[in-house]
Amino acid sequence: MTMLPRIGLALCALVAAPSFTQAADGLEARVIVKLKASSVLKQIQAAGRVETLGTRMGVKAHMVSQPGRDLHVMRASGLTSEALAARLAGDADVEYAVPDRIKKISALPNDPLYGFQWYLQAPDTTRLAATNAQAAWDMTSGSSKVVVAVVDSGVRFDHEDLAPRLVAGYDFITDDLNANDGQSGRDANASDPGDYVSAADRNNAALTALCGTLSVQGSSWHGTQVAGILAAETNNSRGIAGMGGATRVLPVRVLGKCGGFDSDIIAGMRWAAGLSVPGVPSNPTPARVINLSLAGAGTCSAAYRSAIAEIRAAGTLIVAAAGNESGAVNEPANCPGVLAVAGIRHVGTKVGYSSHGVEVGVSAPAGNCVNVQVGQPCLFPFINPTNQGSTSPTGNTYTGTGDNTVGTSFAAPLVAGTAALMLAANPALTETDVGALIKSSATPFPLDSTLPTCPLISADGQCNCTTTTCGAGMLNTGSAVTAAVAAANPSVSIGVATSRVVGTAFSLDGGGSAATGGAHLVAWKWIQISGPGSGSFSSDSVAAPSFTAPVAGTYVVGLTVTDDSGRQGTGQATFEVQSVAAKSSGGGGGALDPASLMAFLALAALATGRRLKG
Amino acid sequence: MTSHLCRSGLLLPFLLAITACAAAPLSGGSSRSVIVGFTLATPGDAPEALERLKKAGATDARFVSSLSSRSHSYRLTCPPVDPACDKVLDALRGQPGIDYVSIDRGKDSQ
Numbered sequence: 055m056t057m058l059p060r061i062g063l064a065l066c067a068l069v070a071a072p073s074f075t076q077a078a079d080g081l082e083a084r085v086i087v088k089l090k091a092s093s094v095l096k097q098i099q100a101a102g103r104v105e106t107l108g109t110r111m112g113v114k115a116h117m118v119s120q121p122g123r124d125l126h127v128m129r130a131s132g133l134t135s136e137a138l139a140a141r142l143a144g145d146a147d148v149e150y151a152v153p154d155r156i157k158k159i160s161a162l163p164n165d166p167l168y169g170f171q172w173y174l175q176a177p178d179t180t181r182l183a184a185t186n187a188q189a190a191w192d193m194t195s196g197s198s199k200v201v202v203a204v205v206d207s208g209v210r211f212d213h214e215d216l217a218p219r220l221v222a223g224y225d226f227i228t229d230d231l232n233a234n235d236g237q238s239g240r241d242a243n244a245s246d247p248g249d250y251v252s253a254a255d256r257n258n259a260a261l262t263a264l265c266g267t268l269s270v271q272g273s274s275w276h277g278t279q280v281a282g283i284l285a286a287e288t289n290n291s292r293g294i295a296g297m298g299g300a301t302r303v304l305p306v307r308v309l310g311k312c313g314g315f316d317s318d319i320i321a322g323m324r325w326a327a328g329l330s331v332p333g334v335p336s337n338p339t340p341a342r343v344i345n346l347s348l349a350g351a352g353t354c355s356a357a358y359r360s361a362i363a364e365i366r367a368a369g370t371l372i373v374a375a376a377g378n379e380s381g382a383v384n385e386p387a388n389c390p391g392v393l394a395v396a397g398i399r400h401v402g403t404k405v406g407y408s409s410h411g412v413e414v415g416v417s418a419p420a421g422n423c424v425n426v427q428v429g430q431p432c433l434f435p436f437i438n439p440t441n442q443g444s445t446s447p448t449g450n451t452y453t454g455t456g457d458n459t460v461g462t463s464f465a466a467p468l469v470a471g472t473a474a475l476m477l478a479a480n481p482a483l484t485e486t487d488v489g490a491l492i493k494s495s496a497t498p499f500p501l502d503s504t505l506p507t508c509p510l511i512s513a514d515g516q517c518n519c520t521t522t523t524c525g526a527g528m529l530n531t532g533s534a535v536t537a538a539v540a541a542a543n544p545s546v547s548i549g550v551a552t553s554r555v556v557g558t559a560f561s562l563d564g565g566g567s568a569a570t571g572g573a574h575l576v577a578w579k580w581i582q583i584s585g586p587g588s589g590s591f592s593s594d595s596v597a598a599p600s601f602t603a604p605v606a607g608t609y610v611v612g613l614t615v616t617d618d619s620g621r622q623g624t625g626q627a628t629f630e631v632q633s634v635a636a637k638s639s640g641g642g643g644g645a646l647d648p649a650s651l652m653a654f655l656a657l658a659a660l661a662t663g664r665r666l667k668g
Numbered sequence: 669m670t671s672h673l674c675r676s677g678l679l680l681p682f683l684l685a686i687t688a689c690a691a692a693p694l695s696g697g698s699s700r701s702v703i704v705g706f707t708l709a710t711p712g713d714a715p716e717a718l719e720r721l722k723k724a725g726a727t728d729a730r731f732v733s734s735l736s737s738r739s740h741s742y743r744l745t746c747p748p749v750d751p752a753c754d755k756v757l758d759a760l761r762g763q764p765g766i767d768y769v770s771i772d773r774g775k776d777s778q
Contacts, residue, residue: 207777228733228741240733265774276777313776317703317733317741324736332712332734350775356768357703357739364736375778385773463778 082131083113083138084154089124093147096124104128107148111141112583112610112626118154127154132581137614137624140540152536155192162188163288163295170437170455171294172400173419173468174531181434182402182500182528183419185468187297189532190475191288193539196299197478202284202470203326203341205319206277206348208246208307213278213439213450215293216303219285221339223305226322226331231261232310240334244305248273250445251311265312272444276463277305279453280347282439284467284474293452294437297471297531299478304341309348319348319386320361327370342477342485345470346374346392347463349384349409362391371485373470375462377409380515388413393489395469396524397421397462399516400434402500406515408462410508410523415489416496417519418468418529421460431456436464465529472531476538482571483538491541495534496527544569544615546625554631559592559600562611562627567597569617577616583626585609606633698746700753701732701772705739707765712740720766724759725750732772741772 087107089095095103101117104126108115113130115138120126130138135153142151162168174187201221211220223244227233235247250273255261262268281303286296306322308314325331328340344365365372376396377384387394388411397408397420404410405422423432436459442449453459473488483491499519505512508523521527547566554560562580569575580594587605603609612626710717713731721729721742728745735741746753760769 274777309775309777313774315701315741315772315774316770317701317735317772319775320703320739321733321735329736332737347778348775349778350773352773355703355770355773357705357735357770357772360705360739360768361735378778385775461778466778 081133082129083133083135084118084127084129085135085139085142085151086121086154087126087128087139087142087151088122088149089126089147090149091124093124095147100126107142107145110145111138112612113138124149132583133612133614133624134622136622140624150533152189152532163191164291165286165288165293165295166291167294167437167452167455172434173421173436174295174297176532177497181400182497183398183400183417185297185418185472185529186532187472187475190472190535191299193535194299194475194479195288196285196301196475197481198300198302199481200298200343200474200477201302201304201339201341202298202343202345202474203304203306203323204277204281204284204345204347204467205306205308205322205326206280206345207249207274207309208244208277209281209303209305210275210278210439210441210447210450211245211305213282213441215286215290215439215450215452216278216282218287218290219296219301219303220281221302221304223307224322224325224334224337225307226318226325226334227307227310227314228318229264229310229315231258231264232312232314233307234311242335244307246273246275246277246307246441246447248443248446249276249309249311252445255311261311268312273441273446275440275443275447276309276347277307279436279438279440279459280345280463280467281305283436283464284345284471286439293439297468298474301471301474301478302339304337304339313350314348316355316357319346320357323365323372324361327365327368329364329368340368341370343371343373343470343473343488345467346372346386347461347466349375349377349387349462351377351379351382352385354385354389358386358389362386362389366391366485369485371470371473371488373466373473375466376411376414378407378461378463379409380407380511381409383409383411383413393469393473393492394525395462395466395529396519397460397465398499398519398524398528400424401502402497402519402528403502403505404508404511404515404517404519404524405460406511407460408465408515410517410519412522414523414525416469416492416525416527416529417499418465420462420465423458423460432458432460435459438464468531469529472529472534475531475535479535480538480542480571483541487541488538491537492529492534493526495530495537496525497530497533498527499524542570543621544573544575544617544623546613546615546623548611548613548625548627550627550629553635554603554629555635556603556606556631556633558635559602561598562591562601562613563598564613564615565597567613567615567623567625569615569621573617573619573621575615576618579614579616581612581614583610583612603631606631698748698751698753700744700746700757701741702744702753702757702760703735703739703741703768703770703772704760705767705769707738707767709737710740710765712742718742720763721760724763725756726753738767 549563586607
């Protein structure tokens with residue numbers, strides 16, 4: 055082609071084509087986007103913010119509504135909601151961006167006590183710390199293939215809200231007085247016979263030699279409560295909803311009268327992860343997550359360090375309560391490799407009793423009562439399955455809506471349940487992935503100007519959390535599952551030929567894109583997102599098409615790939631097209647030549663790629 | 669849930685209580701519950717394993733349970749001159765073939 059026809063074509067293109075082009079593929083995106091508090095976009099009107107964000111994303115966007123001060127619903131054509139949300143999530147001004155999905159009334163669980171489970175619901179101005187599990191349940195209802203071990207006091211297998219979710223566990227309590235189950239040593243019955251301490255127990259020399267001074271108290275049914283937070287059957291028109299949906303619980307009994315020994319806890323942890331314990335049958339249902347709602351003072355011992363390393367190597371995530379001592383994080387939450395969970399109040403500040411420190415990975419609601427006077431109900435407790443028996447078990451029930459049911463014990467299973475949902479959504483995640491995504495998706499801590507900053511605490515132990523005292527932020531189950539889903543989507547890599555001249559086809563290469571978890575890519579979709587003229591692809595549905603640009607200038611093209619599970623990934627590449635061939639290119643066509651292969655690969659590395667939900 | 673052990677510790681005089689929750693094993697007197705990690709797989713209740721514990725100075729050593737093929741818990745009885753078993757534990761840690769020795773502490777629901 056001579057120069058004159060080229061210029062002519064370019065002029066025609068400039069006149070005929072809009073400066074902004076987009077492939078008409080019928081897709082419509084609808085996304086909820088929230089700006090960061092520090093965003094400079096807040097200085098302009100809402101509609102302008104959306105348009106500016108759209109321009110940055112390479113799409114023409116307009117605002118649908120503004121449900122909150124910094125919250126906008128935006129629409130754009132030519133890509134999926136997931137793709138647009140994924141692009142927006144990487145913008146420096148955006149706090150979060152999520153697809154604006156259609157909800158059905160049935161999305162909310164029909165469990166009658168669900169209304170009292172504020173910690174599972176979407177956060178609002180009063181309950182900033184709520185985990186938004188509701189949003190996660192729209193993405194996954196959990197999986198019965200994911201097993202979470204509750205290493206605790208055992209469970210009531212006959213609790214009707216829990217029974218469908220339980221698998222057979224094991225009782226690791228060695229000492230018969232500690233076990234209180236009438237059986238000798240460790241056994242295959244993980245049911246909770248009660249951990250009460252009676253007046254007779256208090257006077258039992260053998261038990262006091264084991265436990266030290268004892269106080270008379272009733273049974274806690276602690277393991278049943280923890281297991282219920284984690285996986286009570288949801289949508290069964292009964293009791294409460296569990297965080298983990300269809301997740302199954304492996305009860306491992308290690309706590310009895312006066313607590314439990316490290317030796318039994320560690321043995322139970324190892325067995326839960328599928329590791330062998332001498333004298334105990336192998337575990338047929340190894341857990342991907344271990345929940346430890348137990349703690350004791352002291353630094354992390356070598357025994358815990360050794361076992362935790364083995365358990366993590368087996369691929370099992372360990373989640374542990376930070377402790378209720380208000381001070382330093384307790385063992386085993388303070389051990390390296392454990393995802394330690396501190397407790398926060400409904401408003402997101404550290405709850406007075408929660409231990410805190412640099413070892414904490416994330417914070418979650420732990421229950422708080424708010425200015426309770428004598429005779430007044432607790433305002434923000436947990437509602438858990440339990441048993442009515444004050445000593446031995448009787449009828450099953452739930453803790454009261456005004457009871458003082460609080461503790462970091464109850465924050466930990468919210469995190470463990472979130473991990474289970476993430477693994478249901480993306481089974482390929484490693485335990486390291488899950489922990490990292492829970493942290494990176496956490497919501498930043500709010501600030502209460504009337505409170506000191508942790509580790510300084512008020513008279514009742516409260517403080518404003520920081521990332522060095524309460525972990526990465528407040529557990530956000532909705533965002534964590536979104537991140538898990540996104541990580542399952544294909545990655546996109548776009549290579550662009552080094553020689554790019556107007557009117558001459560040159561190569562694009564999406565062949566470096568890849569599916570995850572054993573899936574395979576089955577479809578490619580190329581679009582031109584922007585440019586001074588409307589270019590053409592040799593085919594818009596192959597991995598490596600050629601592209602012809604009619605006008606010199608900067609072009610942006612996008613590629614969406616789809617795997618055989620329907621998951622999608624999207625990426626885009628920006629490149630310049632010259633009006634004449636550069637001398638170094640030899641003046642030839644733009645097709646990829648062997649001599650420029652290395653430069654091609656280098657350019658490919660510059661192309662941006664993202665994963666998104668399909 | 670308040671720790672049973674700590675709750676009981678609050679009733680003790682300050683000097684006794686200050687460290688009771690942090691380090692006290694569930695056992696008392698001149699005995700200690702410990703977890704011993706061996707460098708190689710070792711049957712926990714084998715006579716030679718128990719003999720090694722006695723060689724470290726314990727007047728008696730009783731196998732309690734296994735955590736793994738290389739780690740087991742024991743109840744050590746120590747001489748009156750070593751009521752906290754400190755010397756026995758130090759001697760045990762110095763033995764070849766012993767990876768670690770940890771106190772078998774108590775934990776409680778939170």
